Amino acid sequence: MKILVCLGNVPDTTTKVKFGDGKALDKTGVQWIINPWDELALTRAMELKEDAGNPVNSVTVITVGGKDAEPTMRKALAIGADDAIRVDAEPVDAFSVAAQIAEAVKDKNFDIILSGIESSDYNGSMMGGMLAEFLEIPSVSAVSGLELKGSEVELTRDIDGGKEQVTVSAPFVAVVQKGIAKEPRIAAMRGIMMARKKPLNVVPVTPVEPLADYVSFELPQPKPPCKMVDAENVVSLVELLQNEAKVL
Amino acid sequence: MSVLVYTENWDGKFKKATFELVSYAAKVAEMIGSTVSAVSIGKVDETELGKLGNYGADKILKVESENLKSLDNQVYTDILAQAAVAEGAQVIIISHNNTGKAVASRLSVRLKAAVGAGLIKLPVSTEPFTVCKKVFSGKAFANVVLKTDVKVLTLTQNSFELVETENKASVESFAAEVGEPKTVVKDVQKQTGKILLTDAEIVVSGGRGMKSSDNWGVIEELAGVLEAATACSRPVSDEGWRPHEEHTGQTGKIIAPNLYIAAGISGAIQHMAGISSSKCIVAINTDSDAPVFEYADYGIVGDALKVLPALTNAVKEAKNK
Ligand SMILES: Cc1cc2nc3c(=O)[nH]c(=O)nc-3n(C[C@H](O)[C@H](O)[C@H](O)COP(=O)(O)OP(=O)(O)OC[C@H]3O[C@@H](n4cnc5c(N)ncnc54)[C@H](O)[C@@H]3O)c2cc1C
Numbered sequence: 186m187k188i189l190v191c192l193g194n195v196p197d198t199t200t201k202v203k204f205g206d207g208k209a210l211d212k213t214g215v216q217w218i219i220n221p222w223d224e225l226a227l228t229r230a231m232e233l234k235e236d237a238g239n240p241v242n243s244v245t246v247i248t249v250g251g252k253d254a255e256p257t258m259r260k261a262l263a264i265g266a267d268d269a270i271r272v273d274a275e276p277v278d279a280f281s282v283a284a285q286i287a288e289a290v291k292d293k294n295f296d297i298i299l300s301g302i303e304s305s306d307y308n309g310s311m312m313g314g315m316l317a318e319f320l321e322i323p324s325v326s327a328v329s330g331l332e333l334k335g336s337e338v339e340l341t342r343d344i345d346g347g348k349e350q351v352t353v354s355a356p357f358v359a360v361v362q363k364g365i366a367k368e369p370r371i372a373a374m375r376g377i378m379m380a381r382k383k384p385l386n387v388v389p390v391t392p393v394e395p396l397a398d399y400v401s402f403e404l405p406q407p408k409p410p411c412k413m414v415d416a417e418n419v420v421s422l423v424e425l426l427q428n429e430a431k432v433l
Numbered sequence: 434m435s436v437l438v439y440t441e442n443w444d445g446k447f448k449k450a451t452f453e454l455v456s457y458a459a460k461v462a463e464m465i466g467s468t469v470s471a472v473s474i475g476k477v478d479e480t481e482l483g484k485l486g487n488y489g490a491d492k493i494l495k496v497e498s499e500n501l502k503s504l505d506n507q508v509y510t511d512i513l514a515q516a517a518v519a520e521g522a523q524v525i526i527i528s529h530n531n532t533g534k535a536v537a538s539r540l541s542v543r544l545k546a547a548v549g550a551g552l553i554k555l556p557v558s559t560e561p562f563t564v565c566k567k568v569f570s571g572k573a574f575a576n577v578v579l580k581t582d583v584k585v586l587t588l589t590q591n592s593f594e595l596v597e598t599e600n601k602a603s604v605e606s607f608a609a610e611v612g613e614p615k616t617v618v619k620d621v622q623k624q625t626g627k628i629l630l631t632d633a634e635i636v637v638s639g640g641r642g643m644k645s646s647d648n649w650g651v652i653e654e655l656a657g658v659l660e661a662a663t664a665c666s667r668p669v670s671d672e673g674w675r676p677h678e679e680h681t682g683q684t685g686k687i688i689a690p691n692l693y694i695a696a697g698i699s700g701a702i703q704h705m706a707g708i709s710s711s712k713c714i715v716a717i718n719t720d721s722d723a724p725v726f727e728y729a730d731y732g733i734v735g736d737a738l739k740v741l742p743a744l745t746n747a748v749k750e751a752k753n754k
């Protein structure tokens with residue numbers, strides 16, 4: 186069994202975002218990290234591989250990104266992935282990212298493809314489903330658990346108001362969220378040393394026309410300062426919520 | 434030409450979120466000068482279907498089949514794609530919930546339709562078709578031009594007002610070709626009797642400042658009188674004080690209620706990323722310098738274990754007036 190994990194390279198959440206000319210993110214001083222859900226997906230993939238009872242042979246990570254995404258890929262290799270693929274293109278929209286990943290992996294026979302539920306930069310929640318549609322394979326979304334029982338895969342997915350256990354036969358895409366792994370795994374020194382020797386393959390891009398154009402960015406209006414209410418006077422808070430905010 | 438809206442049901446019933454979505458679809462239809470066709474998948478009775486008309490649906494296509502009992506992303510995408518073609522849909526509107534994200538993404542590829550995902554308001558313009566969406570977990574907004582003839586829009590729950598109309602919708606059966614589902618459901622656990630976090634208009638949330646799971650009674654009592662859902666910060670669910678389903682934030686649920694009450698929550702950016710779209714935020718914290726006050730509309734500096742019960746009483750009294 187071969188597992189593929191799709192990794193987005195995103196600014197650390199604590200980044201103060203700036204848009205130089207209002208047209209694109211100003212990347213100066215930005216710390217890049219593996220998108221948090223993708224990091225959990227990778228952690229789960231490693232757990233599955235390490236459990237000797239499982240027939241997992243390899244874990245590959247893939248990203249669509251420029252050379253500046255390579256430290257993130259090395260980090261994934263240090264966490265334990267066996268090899269990495271970088272599709273050498275700037276990610277423009279989820280559609281073009283999915284098209285490029287599909288092109289890069291369509292002949293590689295991955296059994297399980299994991300993607301995160303949302304990238305913390307463009308917040309689309311679209312890539313995983315799109316990739317499955319390009320590859321014409323099933324997708325299971327909002328997955329918070331994935332177990333291998335022999336060659337059978339059992340997934341837990343969130344539905345509105347509950348959870349379902351579902352099975353689906355490989356190959357498929359699982360769009361994963363919180364719960365898939367407990368804590369993201371951190372690279373150990375040994376892993377970092379080993380990562381240097383692992384393959385990071387750069388594949389050229391197949392031209393794909395993005396369907397959407399991010400034309401401009403705006404920062405939110407500064408909000409008015411918080412109105413403080415005395416702890417002894419909660420009645421006035423209730424009045425404000427009723428009459429001023431009109432939310433009660 | 435039409436605006437197509439996918440109206441999901443839960444055990445044969447629609448939710449307020451469904452009607453918000455139809456209201457939104459009706460406004461988009463007005464902007465581009467067309468009508469609204471709703472697609473309903475699975476068993477829903479005529480009275481319930483009729484309610485879609487009250488919010489602006491002109492036509493309802495119902496698709497019923499034994500194979501549609503539970504969600505299979507490919508099967509649902511097939512149906513919506515067939516309906517979109519049959520109706521000549523220019524814009525397809527879907528909820529930005531779990532089901533919606535799963536089918537909208539596939540539909541985009543199937544129809545080569547650009548997606549505007551997780552919208553919180555109407556398109557900014559129709560020529561070119563431009564939507565405004567939150568990016569960087571709410572730290573900025575982006576204007577995005579959707580360049581294709583057909584567009585898919587997913588709407589964040591609780592971000593659009595209901596608009597009632599006098600419409601009477603016609604209901605027809607839509608004969609979609611329905612394939613075999615590949616996702617097999619083995620077991621279902623439903624939450625019962627609780628207001629779902631993603632549906633709730635009011636949310637009362639507790640952080641590590643609540644000190645222990647034993648103190649959650651005061652959160653639940655306030656939630657009870659406000660008919661609110663309960664939520665928590667990540668350390669609280671990590672500690673096992675509360676179930677994981679309640680954790681909001683960057684790595685948890687992303688919600689947009691009308692009112693979010695944060696008690697004993699410091700206001701870390703990762704937490705606020707999940708709740709910053711709330712229309713009104715109230716913070717209760719012993720530390721007047723806690724970052725949460727930078728996001729809050731109303732704040733109380735004080736011990737949540739004392740303030741919450743007092744607030745519960747004040748709400749009860751206000752409701753009795
Ligand atoms: C990659 C990453 C992802 C993360 N994702 C999330 C996420 O999705 N959601 C999330 O919540 N966190 C997330 N975190 C953690 C986040 O950074 C914070 O650590 C966390 O939100 C803090 O939780 P808290 O506010 O409950 O606790 P604390 O930071 O410990 O704050 C407790 C607060 O309670 C106040 N307090 C103490 N006693 C009282 C009292 N009696 N009455 C009133 N107030 C009191 C204190 O003044 C303090 O402000 C993430 C972190 C990382 C690194």
Ligand SMILES: Nc1ncnc2c1ncn2[C@@H]1O[C@H](COP(=O)(O)O)[C@@H](O)[C@H]1O
Pocket residue numbers: 191192193194220222223247248249250276279282299300301302303304305307308309310311312313
């Ligand atoms: N540039 C990228 N390269 C590889 N995978 C990506 C990229 N961008 C997003 N993804 C994957 O798609 C998921 C959802 O992204 P999005 O649709 O952008 O919210 C992420 O969690 C990643 O798993």
